[in-house]
Amino acid sequence: MLEMNDNPLNLNDPDLLRMQGLIGGAWCDADSGETLEVKNPATGEIIGTTPFMGEAETRRAIEAASAAMPAWAGKTAKERANILRKWHDLMLENTEDLARIMTIEMGKPLAEARGEVAYAASFIEWFAEEGKRIYGDTIPEHQNDKRIVVIKQPIGVTVAITPWNFPVAMITRKAAPALAAGCPMVIKPAELTPYSAFAMAVIAERAGIPAGILGVVTGDAPAIGQEMTSNPIVQKLTFTGSTPVGKLLMEQCAGTVKKTSMELGGNAPFIVFDDANLDEAVEAAIASKYRNSGQTCVCANRMYIQSGIHDAFIEKFSEQVKKLKVGNGLDDGVMQGPLIVEAAVQKVERHIEDAVAKGAKISLGGKRHSLGQTFFEPTILTGVTQEMTVASEETFGPMAAVFKFDDEQEVITLANDTEFGLAAYLCARDIGRIWRVSEALEYGIVGINTGIISTEVAPFGGVKQSGIGREGSKYGIDDYLEIKYMCIGGINS
Numbered sequence: 001m002l003e004m005n006d007n008p009l010n011l012n013d014p015d016l017l018r019m020q021g022l023i024g025g026a027w028c029d030a031d032s033g034e035t036l037e038v039k040n041p042a043t044g045e046i047i048g049t050t051p052f053m054g055e056a057e058t059r060r061a062i063e064a065a066s067a068a069m070p071a072w073a074g075k076t077a078k079e080r081a082n083i084l085r086k087w088h089d090l091m092l093e094n095t096e097d098l099a100r101i102m103t104i105e106m107g108k109p110l111a112e113a114r115g116e117v118a119y120a121a122s123f124i125e126w127f128a129e130e131g132k133r134i135y136g137d138t139i140p141e142h143q144n145d146k147r148i149v150v151i152k153q154p155i156g157v158t159v160a161i162t163p164w165n166f167p168v169a170m171i172t173r174k175a176a177p178a179l180a181a182g183c184p185m186v187i188k189p190a191e192l193t194p195y196s197a198f199a200m201a202v203i204a205e206r207a208g209i210p211a212g213i214l215g216v217v218t219g220d221a222p223a224i225g226q227e228m229t230s231n232p233i234v235q236k237l238t239f240t241g242s243t244p245v246g247k248l249l250m251e252q253c254a255g256t257v258k259k260t261s262m263e264l265g266g267n268a269p270f271i272v273f274d275d276a277n278l279d280e281a282v283e284a285a286i287a288s289k290y291r292n293s294g295q296t297c298v299c300a301n302r303m304y305i306q307s308g309i310h311d312a313f314i315e316k317f318s319e320q321v322k323k324l325k326v327g328n329g330l331d332d333g334v335m336q337g338p339l340i341v342e343a344a345v346q347k348v349e350r351h352i353e354d355a356v357a358k359g360a361k362i363s364l365g366g367k368r369h370s371l372g373q374t375f376f377e378p379t380i381l382t383g384v385t386q387e388m389t390v391a392s393e394e395t396f397g398p399m400a401a402v403f404k405f406d407d408e409q410e411v412i413t414l415a416n417d418t419e420f421g422l423a424a425y426l427c428a429r430d431i432g433r434i435w436r437v438s439e440a441l442e443y444g445i446v447g448i449n450t451g452i453i454s455t456e457v458a459p460f461g462g463v464k465q466s467g468i469g470r471e472g473s474k475y476g477i478d479d480y481l482e483i484k485y486m487c488i489g490g491i492n493s
């Protein structure tokens with residue numbers, strides 16, 4: 001257990017570390033007083049606790065959001081934008097503390113955590129402005145005594161359930177468009193990473209976001225989810241997480257016909273053609289595969305390397321993977337932190353064992369790191385085939401599964417052979433091939449000669465069982481609006 005002094009995480013601003021939920025502007029414990037422990041995955045130490053809340057607390061947060069909405073939606077878009085801009089500015093001013101909290105509660109290296117804070121803040125900046133551009137329409141009338149006007153209005157009270165792997169950015173990617181549109185939002189972050197969410201709420205209060213507009217509840221996820229999906233006050237649920245949980249939440253929302261946005265699981269193919277720039281392809285592959293220790297929804301999960309470049313790619317790729325420094329994310333130069341929990345390590349081990357049993361070779365790594373805890377060696381498997389579990393399941397760890405292929409149509413078929421469709425990547429120089437393959441890939445996002453596709457200005461989201469809707473970009477605010485058609489008669493009377 002960390003020494004429970006007044007600044008156990010050694011923050012510049014200790015007030016950012018909260019261990020209570022936020023309901024109607026009040027920081028509070030669970031009604032039962034029960035809590036869950038929160039651990040540092042790098043050390044196994046207990047950092048602190050988070051409230052074990054359930055349906056009653058969630059209902060109160062939803063009701064507080066509903067009560068606060070008229071005044072918030074009644075502000076002008078510019079007034080909301082000014083407050084959101086202040087939230088953005090204060091986030092950046094508190095980057096070091098937000099990054100430190102993130103690294104301690106989920107393990108990503110500080111450099112990546114700082115990057116996530118900037119990425120998260122960019123959604124607030126973007127949607128503060130998008131809120132001022134929620135335009136309607138006038139439509140040429142169908143009868144001369146009528147006029148047609150279309151307006152867009154905030155959808156209503158919204159709720160969000162978010163994952164542990166990007167504990168700040170997955171909140172702002174949802175809360176920013178919701179609040180910019182005039183909607184309140186009640187958030188349930190992952191119980192593994194509550195402190196990032198609480199710190200964001202503290203900063204939101206300081207920015208002037210009114211009581212009730214942003215609520216945070218943690219604890220009994222199924223019970224909280226049950227209230228969020230069944231309460232008739234809630235008009236919209238947005239979820240980021242695994243596909244099985246997304247399906248469950250969609251089913252639960254059906255009873256009250258709630259609008260949903262789903263950012264779900266992935267199984268990204270990373271394709272390198274013979275004509276690719278080899279060094280560029282290796283750089284892109286490292287970035288896509290090992291970011292967040294392989295724990296992102298858009299990480300390369302299957303690496304298809306064309307036969308003519310395969311051996312040269314493996315040699316250069318291995319050289320770079322060997323340079324990945326594994327350790328506690330707080331330490332200088334660390335590029336690979338721990339996996340989030342023991343079960344995540346067991347999943348990587350399961351994928352490796354299955355692949356090797358079916359003929360794959362461990363080219364690098366392949367086992368738990370000597371640091372212990374949930375650290376794992378950056379790993380490369382070669383000779384991987386579609387029959388292996390890693391071809392159909394998201395590994396969510398620092399393990400590159402390398403397949404060899406011969407021709408373009410073969411690899412398109414292999415790449416699309418999955419129920420997922422979030423991100424795909426290809427490295428090539430021939431412009432005709434780039435267009436043919438990009439158009440044939442059944443994914444919401446295609447990275448071409450790059451492994452990093454994340455930006456607030458572009459629409460992020462998947463097809464097939466990777467989700468519904470888009471986050472970020474000019475499209476992202478639409479999910480928090482309803483279209484109203486007004487037919488005005490009596491013009492000539």
Ligand SMILES: NC(=O)c1ccc[n+]([C@@H]2O[C@H](COP(=O)([O-])OP(=O)(O)OC[C@H]3O[C@@H](n4cnc5c(N)ncnc54)[C@H](O)[C@@H]3O)[C@@H](O)[C@H]2O)c1
Binds near residue numbers: 162241243245263265
């Ligand atoms: N598409 C994206 O943008 C995106 C981003 C990050 C993670 N993910 C996906 O999320 C998964 C990893 O994250 P995870 O392990 O946190 O996912 P998860 O689905 O286990 O958990 C996500 C969130 O759902 C909550 N939850 C779990 N069961 C619930 C229930 N019955 N009712 C209500 N809430 C419930 C969790 O507490 C957490 O807050 C991976 O599949 C990854 O691909 C997708």
Ligand SMILES: O=C[C@H](O)CS(=O)(=O)O
Binds near residue numbers: 165166296454460
């Ligand atoms: O894990 C999923 C995140 O959406 C990753 S990203 O940083 O947005 O690409």
